[in-house]
Amino acid sequence: MVTLTIDGRVAKVPAGATVLDAARAIGVRIPTLCQHEALEPWGGCRLCLVDVTKKEWRGWQKMVVSCMFPAEDGLAVATATERVVATRKVVLDLLLARCPDTPLVQRLAHEHGIERTSYQPNPEPTDCVLCGLCTRVCDSIGVSAIATVDRGAGKEVAPPFHQPPPDCIGCLACAEVCPTDCIPYQTSDSARSIWGKTFTMVRCPHCGRAHITREQAAFYAGRGGVPESYFETCDACKRTQMAKTFTSLSAVR
Amino acid sequence: MRIESAAAYDELRRRAREEAAAHRQEILVCCGTGCLANGSMRVAEAFSKELQARGLTAEVGTFTKRTGCHGFCQRGPLVVIQPAGVLYTQVKPKDVPEICEKTVAGGTVIPRLLYKNPADKKRVEHYAEVPFYANQTRVAMRNIGKIDPTDITDAVAHDAWAGLVKAMLEMTPEQVIGEIERSGLRGRGGAGFVTARKWRACRNAEGERKFVVCNGDEGDPGAFKDRSIMEGDPHSVLEGIVIGAWAVGAHEGYIYVRDEYPLAVVNLTVAIEQARARGFLGKNILGTGFDFDVTISRGGGAFVCGESSALMRSLEGKVGEPRQKYVHATDKGLFDRPTVLNNVETWADVGAILLHGADWFAGMGTEKSKGAKAFSLVGKVKNTGLIELPMGMTLRDIVYGIGGGIIDDRPFKAVQTGGPSGGCVPEALLDLPVDYERLTEAGSMMGSGGMIVMDDRTCMVDVARYFLSFLIEESCGKCVPCREGLKQMLVIYDDLVAGRGKPGDIERIETLAAGMQLGSLCELGKSAPNPVLSTLRYFRSEYEAHIFARACPAGMCRDLTAYEIVPELCNGCHLCFKACPADAITGETKKVHTIHQEKCISCGACYDVCPTAGAVRFFPKNGAREREAV
Amino acid sequence: MNGRTCVDTAPLDEILTRYPASEAALIQVLQDVHRAYHYLPCDVLVKVAEALEVPLAKVFSVGTFYKAFSLVPQGRTIVRVCTGTACHIRGADRLIEEFERELKIKPGETTADMGFTVKTVNCVGACAMAPVVIVGETYHGGAEPAKVAKYIAEKEADHEN
Ligand SMILES: Cc1cc2nc3c(=O)[nH]c(=O)nc-3n(C[C@H](O)[C@H](O)[C@H](O)COP(=O)(O)O)c2cc1C
Numbered sequence A: 001m002v003t004l005t006i007d008g009r010v011a012k013v014p015a016g017a018t019v020l021d022a023a024r025a026i027g028v029r030i031p032t033l034c035q036h037e038a039l040e041p042w043g044g045c046r047l048c049l050v051d052v053t054k055k056e057w058r059g060w061q062k063m064v065v066s067c068m069f070p071a072e073d074g075l076a077v078a079t080a081t082e083r084v085v086a087t088r089k090v091v092l093d094l095l096l097a098r099c100p101d102t103p104l105v106q107r108l109a110h111e112h113g114i115e116r117t118s119y120q121p122n123p124e125p126t127d128c129v130l131c132g133l134c135t136r137v138c139d140s141i142g143v144s145a146i147a148t149v150d151r152g153a154g155k156e157v158a159p160p161f162h163q164p165p166p167d168c169i170g171c172l173a174c175a176e177v178c179p180t181d182c183i184p185y186q187t188s189d190s191a192r193s194i195w196g197k198t199f200t201m202v203r204c205p206h207c208g209r210a211h212i213t214r215e216q217a218a219f220y221a222g223r224g225g226v227p228e229s230y231f232e233t234c235d236a237c238k239r240t241q242m243a244k245t246f247t248s249l250s251a252v253r
Numbered sequence B: 001m002r003i004e005s006a007a008a009y010d011e012l013r014r015r016a017r018e019e020a021a022a023h024r025q026e027i028l029v030c031c032g033t034g035c036l037a038n039g040s041m042r043v044a045e046a047f048s049k050e051l052q053a054r055g056l057t058a059e060v061g062t063f064t065k066r067t068g069c070h071g072f073c074q075r076g077p078l079v080v081i082q083p084a085g086v087l088y089t090q091v092k093p094k095d096v097p098e099i100c101e102k103t104v105a106g107g108t109v110i111p112r113l114l115y116k117n118p119a120d121k122k123r124v125e126h127y128a129e130v131p132f133y134a135n136q137t138r139v140a141m142r143n144i145g146k147i148d149p150t151d152i153t154d155a156v157a158h159d160a161w162a163g164l165v166k167a168m169l170e171m172t173p174e175q176v177i178g179e180i181e182r183s184g185l186r187g188r189g190g191a192g193f194v195t196a197r198k199w200r201a202c203r204n205a206e207g208e209r210k211f212v213v214c215n216g217d218e219g220d221p222g223a224f225k226d227r228s229i230m231e232g233d234p235h236s237v238l239e240g241i242v243i244g245a246w247a248v249g250a251h252e253g254y255i256y257v258r259d260e261y262p263l264a265v266v267n268l269t270v271a272i273e274q275a276r277a278r279g280f281l282g283k284n285i286l287g288t289g290f291d292f293d294v295t296i297s298r299g300g301g302a303f304v305c306g307e308s309s310a311l312m313r314s315l316e317g318k319v320g321e322p323r324q325k326y327v328h329a330t331d332k333g334l335f336d337r338p339t340v341l342n343n344v345e346t347w348a349d350v351g352a353i354l355l356h357g358a359d360w361f362a363g364m365g366t367e368k369s370k371g372a373k374a375f376s377l378v379g380k381v382k383n384t385g386l387i388e389l390p391m392g393m394t395l396r397d398i399v400y401g402i403g404g405g406i407i408d409d410r411p412f413k414a415v416q417t418g419g420p421s422g423g424c425v426p427e428a429l430l431d432l433p434v435d436y437e438r439l440t441e442a443g444s445m446m447g448s449g450g451m452i453v454m455d456d457r458t459c460m461v462d463v464a465r466y467f468l469s470f471l472i473e474e475s476c477g478k479c480v481p482c483r484e485g486l487k488q489m490l491v492i493y494d495d496l497v498a499g500r501g502k503p504g505d506i507e508r509i510e511t512l513a514a515g516m517q518l519g520s521l522c523e524l525g526k527s528a529p530n531p532v533l534s535t536l537r538y539f540r541s542e543y544e545a546h547i548f549a550r551a552c553p554a555g556m557c558r559d560l561t562a563y564e565i566v567p568e569l570c571n572g573c574h575l576c577f578k579a580c581p582a583d584a585i586t587g588e589t590k591k592v593h594t595i596h597q598e599k600c601i602s603c604g605a606c607y608d609v610c611p612t613a614g615a616v617r618f619f620p621k622n623g624a625r626e627r628e629a630v
Numbered sequence C: 001m002n003g004r005t006c007v008d009t010a011p012l013d014e015i016l017t018r019y020p021a022s023e024a025a026l027i028q029v030l031q032d033v034h035r036a037y038h039y040l041p042c043d044v045l046v047k048v049a050e051a052l053e054v055p056l057a058k059v060f061s062v063g064t065f066y067k068a069f070s071l072v073p074q075g076r077t078i079v080r081v082c083t084g085t086a087c088h089i090r091g092a093d094r095l096i097e098e099f100e101r102e103l104k105i106k107p108g109e110t111t112a113d114m115g116f117t118v119k120t121v122n123c124v125g126a127c128a129m130a131p132v133v134i135v136g137e138t139y140h141g142g143a144e145p146a147k148v149a150k151y152i153a154e155k156e157a158d159h160e161n
């Protein structure tokens, strides 16, 4: 365990935790946009900036992103120094210029006292904040169907050649993780579509619910060496079946 | 023959020197990129042919050598005839027979081909007396221009690889790091980080597999020292890398070379093969059992890949997005292994330090910045080119002493150093001794050693805007302050140069700059405001002129500037007529010329070409004149 | 990926023999592909992805991140106008304008007859001779707007041979 202070309050967290983890553990709120507990931190949105210092640094402070900076013994974290607040405001002001119509960004900006951006609003408004969560989640399941394209001001998230991505399995993880809900998709009992690619759904042989795409079933099977048919049964029915097996087992006993 | 002992190396060097001494005369033809561009390959070929035809090769023992960049590219192709030390500039193939006859065979000089000092208009006979060279001290560039970069024997005759022999056969890795530490060597590629500290951290890091990397990305526009070193003396770079690898215990290395530098790749490749054959590289180096090899990797064309963490991602085959570094690369760098990354020039210094000793190196320079440093002196100076100087020389000595002053003797305005991460140093600071600390205090930085001299015809608002437009193309786009901040900063500057500036713009620039400095992920974004802030610091009045008077004092912002011809001064030479790309000038030879405002695009070509002082002049387009007239 | 033309994959097969099949080789392979084809044809990228076992999205990401790569066919001659600092303050913008006027294309574009592509580059390391223009392999130091037509004509003569 390591012990540190955050805005004067003591936090104890396991070694390996980040400053953000520690803050959350004691209920100190730090705004974040590109961080997700299931994914490796990435440090792109810069909202979670805080000032850190240590006794032996003799008054020297450094500004770090709390989602990545490791919690260490004796660290003193300040989440709202003047320069932290000022920098965070610049970041939000810039994000609001990029995404003037996006509710999440508007809300975060409002919380920091910004109602209208002081910069030039994006002539082609977008909801994508380029937090990279979608591409990272897709990487983490091992598909990598989408990625960032171009660099600098022109950067965007897109499938290869801006065409329906051949590798996509239609799991919707990217759309679900997107903080601004800006990845459009449709899903119904018969079909699902995302990134311009259409998928057929697999129906659970027990309850008849369409719960997974054919590609998903094939992908999971290919990864685990478990037959594809295993994934065709939906999770709910799997649980029911399991429960039944247990019941019959105990009956036998 | 593989070298496995100091004695074997000494023998190789002795024979190499003997061989060199057998040539009674050497004709060094510069075949660096600059001179090649000016046709030096044809000059070299002409020499070989002409010497053969005249039988001079056999008779006088004359020999033509193709070397790397002599640094004075502007005057290329350069030819130096040794041992006499005669320097000829701007040599054409048709000059070759005359040179062979008069200078090589006859021992006399051809005044026409000598360098003319713009200061006193005198012709200078000897290489060493040209002010451009006389004031230099060469460490990293010690052998450039002297050796044939594709011939390891020639390099060895000039002490190449002697530092490695000494390090590996006479010292321990700890002693090598100690020597580098005592020399005070600091990184030549960016922030001036203490080299030995990096090496020691990597040596002490856990893990069997470690890497050394050479940063040859040289992205700062206006800097080309690393190019010339890699092209002109690849052995110095390789030698440093092998010493470093041995000191930290790495067996694999990479040299990341900028895509625009094809000749550097060729010369490095040749040097690597030759070094392997000599046992300086590869398996069982110098017979010690130590294995190390190096791979050349061509960059993909991205300035951000000069940043160390982005460079490592690029070597891994990924997009060059920097990573937040709360863990040092010396612990977790390339492929997450301990890695030492240094700049080309830093590596090139290492061999010389080992050979001549730490005290020799530390004897040069200032208190905290030791040794000599390579710079590319370019822009509006008379002598442009590549130089290496002891740290601490003043800007005045560099610009006026070596550079010969400003072109056309116009007023000096600033020197830009440090590339897009640096800043502009004004006239008031001309006596600033150039080292890491002083440049940083002045709001600029050392960076890659680019020095771009600016005169009164350079608009400082435009210079800041130029760097923003450069950076917006080069930002990786990962983090918000840099990606979005550069976009918005450029919006403000586009307004300034177009006369749409508003009161309050300067303050908006300052707030945004502070946010970018503190908030950005990597040094690209953090330092992106430097050109903005340094021009604001020293040239605030130019900003105010753009905002409040809608005028560009340098006459460079086209939307704010108009040109006219003063009838009383025009002598009708017709040059402006030919130079104007918009056909906006009329007039016959020997008669007064006129600029037609409705066609003029304010490019200033007429102003630059006009030989008559004051005949073309510019004034603000803001209507102030018209108001005055009323 | 409709309407794409099929390209000969023989050069690619040869390129792939030079590198280990790993992600680390990706940029080097793309460099060689670009040299062989003068751009990155999309069906070649698909094959590169398969051969190196790198997801296609990553290949596309890398192909669009680095400036050395183009995804559209390039002209037979690439004109590179240096817009590095040294060249900028010595009038690189006038050179670009002159190329625009002569070839009737903007930087980044290719002439209709596929003869020339004009690009800007940030410093080619020949700053002492600023401003610099590279037409194909030929460097022009101290380039002048008035000579732009000549630089083009010289190269056009080559095209005809
Ligand atoms: C945006 C950016 C570009 C850089 N470009 C280069 C470069 O082209 N060459 C270089 O040696 N260092 C460059 N650096 C500095 C490197 O990150 C690194 O500090 C340096 O190569 C370390 O070597 P040194 O200690 O020998 O200087 C750059 C840094 C940044 C932030």
Ligand code: SF4
Residues within 6 Å of the ligand: A134, A137, A138, A143, A144, A145, A146, A167, A168, A169, A170, A171, A172, A173, A174, A175, A194, A195
């Ligand atoms: S839906 Fe497709 S793109 Fe999105 S995470 Fe799943 S596989 Fe990746």
Ligand code: SF4
Residues within 6 Å of the ligand: A127, A128, A129, A130, A131, A132, A133, A134, A135, A157, A174, A177, A178, A179, A180, A181, A182, A183
């Ligand atoms: S699409 Fe959504 S998840 Fe992906 S980068 Fe944009 S905002 Fe983030």
Ligand code: SF4
Residues within 6 Å of the ligand: B304, B321, B322, B474, B475, B476, B477, B478, B479, B480, B482, B483, B520, B521, B522, B523, B524, B525, B526
């Ligand atoms: S500061 Fe710029 S270059 Fe660096 S990570 Fe952020 S966006 Fe990329």
Ligand code: SF4
Residues within 6 Å of the ligand: B565, B569, B570, B571, B572, B573, B574, B575, B576, B577, B593, B606, B609, B610, B611, B612, B615, B616
């Ligand atoms: S260049 Fe100068 S002197 Fe010559 S015609 Fe033009 S304005 Fe007159």
Ligand code: FES
Residues within 6 Å of the ligand: A031, A032, A033, A034, A035, A042, A043, A044, A045, A046, A047, A048, A049, A065, A066, A067, A068
């Ligand atoms: S949440 Fe930490 S940088 Fe985005």
Ligand code: FES
Residues within 6 Å of the ligand: B030, B031, B032, B033, B034, B035, B036, B068, B069, B070, B071, B072, B073, B074, B076, B077, B078
């Ligand atoms: S290339 Fe010849 S002097 Fe630089």
Ligand code: FES
Residues within 6 Å of the ligand: B221, B222, B223, C082, C083, C084, C085, C086, C087, C088, C122, C123, C124, C125, C126, C127, C128, C130, C131, C132
């Ligand atoms: S700035 Fe143009 S060659 Fe360097």
